[in-house]
Amino acid sequence: DAGITQSPRYKITETGRQVTLMCHQTWSHSYMFWYRQDLGHGLRLIYYSAAADITDKGEVPDGYVVSRSKTENFPLTLESATRSQTSVYFCASSDLGANYGYTFGSGTRLTVV
């Protein structure tokens, strides 16, 4: 199906475990983004990517790692999950970058116990 898809939709993991959230888009958009959404903080940018093999930090990158070996995929890895990383994670993409609006995936609700 065309669009931007995230997997899994829901994930429960234990403190200290590594977990990877997947994001896949079929539009060949150059730009991709990872946000987390928490009550009281709204959407905060974790990492973004302007093209394959080009990534940069956002507002809250600590504890996260990204890669972008292919244009269509932008996985987000929590190297050692902590309870403070319990959140809803949204992936987004854009063909023209930050000045033209994004399309968001459906989100991944991650709970770290």
Next chain:
Amino acid sequence: QKEVEQNSGPLSVPEGAIASLNCTYSDRGSQSFFWYRQYSGKSPELIMSIYSNGDKEDGRFTAQLNKASQYVSLLIRDSQPSDSATYLCAVNIRGGTSYDKVIFGPGTSLSVIP
């Protein structure tokens, strides 16, 4: 720290009334401004973008931008119960030597009462 601020609400308006949502931002270099709508449990959806001072209309939605005052607003005319959602203001932040990125305000919860 670049910031985007919104009244958290909830804002309640009767059906058929005009809902007015406000947003201020701190980065004077911002060039692009967006309004997203987010229904409970869903992802944000882009509904308006505005780049120049003044008004931009799209159906029942009007976005207003005043760069001198660092202020952007969204008016929803003839509000419907289906407009009940959280509205997120978003602003691009110039990256300097890096890439531009977008930061979001905390959102305003709107409730349209039948």
